[in-house]
Amino acid sequence: PYVQIKGQITGFYSEGEGRGKRLVADFRDDTGTIRLIWFRGTRWITGTYGPGPEYFVFGKPGIFNGQINIIHPEIEASEKAAERITSALQAQYSTTEKLKNHFLSSKAISRLTGTLFQKIGFTLPETLPGYIITKYNLLELGRALYSIHFPSDPGILEKARYRLKFEELFYIQLNLMRFRSNRIQKFKGFVFSTVGEKFNTFYFRNLPFELTSAQKRVMKEIRKDLGSGIQMNRLLQGDVGSGKTLVALMSMLIAVDNGYQACIMAPTEILAKQHYETVVSLLNGTNVSVKLLTGSSAGSLRKEINRSLLDESLNILIGTHALIEDNVQFGNLGLVIIDEQHRFGVEQRARLWRKSINPPHVLVMTATPIPRTLAMTLYGDLDVSVIDELPPGRIPVRTMHFFDSEKNKVYGFMKQKIEEGSQVFVVYPLIRESEKMDYRDLEDGWDTISRLFPPPRYCISVVHGKMTPAIKEESMKLFREGKAHILIATTVIEVGVDIPNASVMVIESAERFGLSQLHQLRGRVGRGSDQAYCILVSGE
Structure with missing residues (x-):
């Protein structure tokens, strides 16, 4: 923790x-002596x-050779401190060494802020209605900003933090509610009124x-949206x-049963390919046409896909960012599915929606658990469905x-x-150790593991993004x-790797990964059917 001390310098050396x-x-x-150090x-x-x-001296104390010291403290004469606004608690502002060298330290930012408050005279207009301030017992804006x-x-x-x-x-x-209201009023959704032959064939045979029961509940919510005449915008x-x-x-x-085309957009080629292989195997024996389009697709395949999209002989297209390229045109796009939606920007998603005269229905999917209240706050424009059960035979990962x-x-x-x-x-x-980040890197890890798990008894594979495909x-x-x-x-294996016999996942420097990555x-x-384990390893 940082400390502020009032005292006197007794000498330099x-x-x-x-x-x-x-x-x-x-x-x-009055309590003793500490050392202030400058390099x-x-x-x-x-x-x-x-x-x-x-x-007044402000900084983070440490101990060296049994003595308390503060390295590069902020220092201010007490009579100068008396001239500015002060408070019982001292604000600590983020700054950098470069800014400090130009005298823009935390104290300097505090002085500037105090001067600003003195100049404006604390008459800041309120931004929330009075009845909301009263109902939730909030501070007025001016007092909250000052405090x-x-x-x-x-x-x-x-109280000031809570108000802001x-x-x-x-x-x-409020903005999300405005967007949602505008969307519902402005865009009429395609009406998928029938559950037809392709769906029924798949459901009863494949x-x-x-x-x-969770999948059935979610399907019911989606079917209701698709038949409502309002554009679906749902988070799964x-x-x-x-x-x-x-x-x-x-x-x-x-969508296909109602004469429309559908597409899935995935963030990586590996995941797009996995979706394609899964969908093709599930649709085996049906007359549903499915194609895969990625950045590495050959020119001749692209031409064939574009032709079949326009003449509507292609029912489902699965791909990566390649789907949003301008030359990819659908004949009758009715449903867009976006996997791992947090990996795409708003503009990328919007470009996909614009590939139809009327905006298509949209289903965005994520594996990152989002509490319902947070989902409503951050994705207020989306209705939320949750699959909270695993399929039969699956055991939750420990x-x-x-x-x-x-x-x-x-x-x-x-x-x-x-x-x-x-x-x-x-x-x-990381692939190689970084001077700025003291985290276990892949090459160092390979050295350790190959010593502990030596050949020929053990065989070790290595995969990272800098390898050739x-x-x-x-x-x-x-x-x-x-x-x-x-x-x-x-993390090249973050998505799209499906190996049922792998039942242990060890994640080194787990604190380096985001929640969705974990x-x-x-x-x-x-x-597979065995108990699986995810082991997070982190620094002390």
Whole structure:
């Protein structure tokens, strides 16, 4: 924690040699003495400050050689502090070394803020209606802004924070409600009135297992939207492996039965290919036409796809960002499905919607669990459906956490599971160690694991984004065919890797990954019938 001390400098002296040379000042108050240390700007410090006057010193204390010190503290004469607005609690503003070198420290920002308040005279117009301020017992805007910078006590600081957070979220929701209202009034949705032959053939002949009650509930919500005459804009949330792709396929079949085309847009080529292979295998024996379009698709295939889109002989197109290219034109696009929607920008999604005269129905899917209240706040323009059950036979993945110091337990567990016939993923955030980020990197990890799991008893595969596609595929093939026991990888395996025999996922430097990445990585295991484990390893 940061501290602020009022006292006097009793003297300056130098310590160390070369790059370690530093200016030290003994700083004293009624309780004792601490050391103030500077490595730069020493001539200016000794010319500006000295023994005698009282100063306020602000900084983060540390201990070196058994003595308390503050390195590069902010320092201000107490009579100068008296001239500006002060409060019981001192605001700490984020700044940088470069700004500090130009005298824009936290204290300087505080002085500027205080001067601004003195100039405007605290007459700020209110931005919320009076009845909302009264109902939720909020501070007035002027007082909240003043108290966030110069709070008289922790209670008023908390009230100021609450007021400003409330206002920000209130206006986000108000804007989303406006967008939603405009969309409902402006756009009429295609009416999918019939559940026809293609859907029924699939449901009664090709469905791999009975739908869970959660999938049935979500399908009912989607069918209601599709037949309402209002454009569907729905968020489908479900853990990896919960059956979102099956729900998406059944929704697309309803569109096809009503004479419309449908598409799925995925963030990566691997995931698009996986969706394509899944959909084609599920539709085996039906007369539904499906094609795959990605950045690496050949020119001749692109021409064929464009022709079949325009003459409407192609029912379902699955692809990556390639779907939003201007030359990809649909004859009658009725339903757009976007997977891992947080990976696409608003403009990218909008370009896909504009590929139809009337905006098509939209279903966006995510595996990241979003609390319903947060979903309503951030995705207020979307209706939310949740698949909260796993298909029959699937066992939920067990998640465990270990610190770096407990790594031997993790390696022991990996050996045990390999002996039992399972395979193991080990994921790292970086390929080579970064000077700025002290996290375990893939190359260092490979050295350690190859020593602990030596050949010929163990076989290890490596996959990362800087490999050529051919080498990457060869490494994946070894693991897919069960010839490699361990796959060491970066987040290149985050989506689209389906290996039922892999039941252990070890994530190194887990604190480096975002929530959605962790959920995607955990979703790589638990695809078979055995209990699967996700092990998060982090620093102390």
